Structures are given as structure tokens and as C-alpha cells.
Amino acid sequence: MQVEVMKNILGANDEIAQSNRDLFSQKNIFVLNLMGSPGAGKTSVLEKSLAILKSEMQIAIIEGDLFTAKDAERIDRIGVPVFQINTAGGCHLDAPMIRKAIDKLDLDALDLLIIENVGNLVCPAEFELGESKKAVILSIAEGDDKPAKYPLIFKESELILLNKIDLLPYVNFDLERVKKDLSRMNPLAKILETSATSGAGIDEFCGWIRGQIQ
Ligand SMILES: Nc1nc2c(ncn2[C@@H]2O[C@H](COP(=O)(O)OP(=O)(O)O)[C@@H](O)[C@H]2O)c(=O)[nH]1
Numbered sequence: 001m002q003v004e005v006m007k008n009i010l011g012a013n014d015e016i017a018q019s020n021r022d023l024f025s026q027k028n029i030f031v032l033n034l035m036g037s038p039g040a041g042k043t044s045v046l047e048k049s050l051a052i053l054k055s056e057m058q059i060a061i062i063e064g065d066l067f068t069a070k071d072a073e074r075i076d077r078i079g080v081p082v083f084q085i086n087t088a089g090g091c092h093l094d095a096p097m098i099r100k101a102i103d104k105l106d107l108d109a110l111d112l113l114i115i116e117n118v119g120n121l122v123c124p125a126e127f128e129l130g131e132s133k134k135a136v137i138l139s140i141a142e143g144d145d146k147p148a149k150y151p152l153i154f155k156e157s158e159l160i161l162l163n164k165i166d167l168l169p170y171v172n173f174d175l176e177r178v179k180k181d182l183s184r185m186n187p188l189a190k191i192l193e194t195s196a197t198s199g200a201g202i203d204e205f206c207g208w209i210r211g212q213i214q
């Protein structure tokens with residue numbers, strides 16, 4: 001019975017996700033669903049990259065958070081239009097939330113929409129938003145066992161950022177093992193090493209985004 005209910009919820013979500021996806025493709029917008037644990041560096045990587053990309057294309061950001069607008073305020077300071085969704089405690093964004101948010105955006109003027117999902121390695125991977133692609137950020141400080149423990153989010157993502165690479169000398173993290181685990185579970189995913197602090201890999205991330213827009 002429980003399973004039935006869950007199936008219905010996901011089915012209803014997927015229908016709206018598909019209509020979001022149709023709208024994005026009709027408007028020719030690349031939409032990235034950016035996922036990862038709380039503190040992995042999602043907003044920090046965005047801050048660094050948007051400072052570079054904002055003069056090259058029309059961008060908007062949707063920020064998902066449980067209760068606050070702290071991340072949206074950070075993006076606003078970079079000078080990129082941002083829309084905040086508060087999930088009131090919910091652990092992920094869903095397609096109806098995105099539908100409501102995009103009603104407030106001028107889609108005709110957009111090239112790129114990035115959705116920073118609620119910080120969580122589990123639930124966001126289960127809910128389609130209508131995005132073009134999913135990306136996940138894993139930070140070095142979270143531990144090298146995380147891809148094996150939370151495989152779905154890493155399997156679903158076409159881009160995987162290993163962030164806080166600057167911390168590698170200080171943390172017990174087997175980078176090669178993680179890369180091997182990731183290539184086994186998702187051979188097609190692109191893996192980038194980044195640091196929002198030093199700026200390492202940010203140009204590559206921007207390059208990947210440019211490649212999606214063209
Ligand atoms: N050393 C280091 N710290 C980082 C890096 N990226 C983010 N941080 C820090 O990690 C914390 C969480 O970052 P934030 O961007 O808010 O993570 P989010 O919750 O995933 O959006 C902040 O204190 C950031 O300054 C990085 O590449 N290296």
C-alpha cells in the first residue's frame with residue numbers, strides 16, 4: 001500500500017517534470033539540477049562560475065532551501081537573477097515547485113537556468129524536475145565512501161564535481177579509488193576536480209556549461 005502511494009506521488013511529479021522539460025526545450029534553455037550534501041560547496045562553485053559566465057549568457061538561478069534565503073542572497077550579490085524556493089523542511093525540490101518558480105521568470109530571455117537543490121545526497125536524485133542534466137558535487141571532506149553508499153545520485157548525474165580539492169593534503173580521501181568507483185557506476189559521467197577556494201577547475205566547469213549551451 002505504501003509502495004502504491006509512493007508510486008503515485010512519483011508518477012504525478014514525473015508528468016509535471018515532463019511538461020517543464022517540454023517548456024525548457026521549446027524556449028531553448030539548458031537547465032542544470034545541481035545536487036549535493038549540505039556544505040559540499042554548491043553555492044560557492046556557483047558564485048565563482050557565475051562571476052565568469054554572467055557576461056556571456058543570460059542566466060537565472062533557482063535556489064532550493066529548507067527555510068532561509070541565505071544562498072539566494074549570495075547569488076544576488078553576484079548580480080544574477082535568483083528565485084528562492086523554501087521547502088518548509090522538505091528534503092528535495094519537486095517538479096511542481098519548479099513550475100511555480102518559472103512562472104516568475106522571463107524564459108524567453110534565458111540561455112541557462114541552474115537549480116541548486118536542497119542539500120541532501122538521497123532525495124533530490126529521486127525527483128525529476130524537468131532539467132536537461134543533473135550534476136552532483138561531492139566534497140573531499142565528506143569521505144571517500146560516499147559514492148558507494150549513495151550510488152543513485154552519482155549514477156543519475158552526467159557531471160560529478162569533486163570539490164574542496166584544496167583540502168586533499170589534510171584529509172584521508174583516496175581520490176583515485178573514488179574516481180574508479182565513479183567510473184564503474186557511471187562510465188559516461190564527466191568528473192571534474194574543483195576548488196571554489198583556489199579556483200581550481202572552475203574554468204573547466206564553465207567550459208562544460210558553455211558546451212551544453214551551444
Ligand atoms: N576549503 C574549501 N572550502 C570550500 C570550498 N567550497 C566551499 N567551501 C566552504 O564550504 C562551506 C559550505 O559551502 P557552500 O557553498 O555554502 O555549500 P552548499 O551548502 O553546498 O551550498 C563554506 O564555508 C564554503 O566557504 C572549497 O573548494 N574549498
Ligand SMILES: [Mg+2]
Pocket residue numbers: 042043044071116
Ligand atoms: Mg548552498
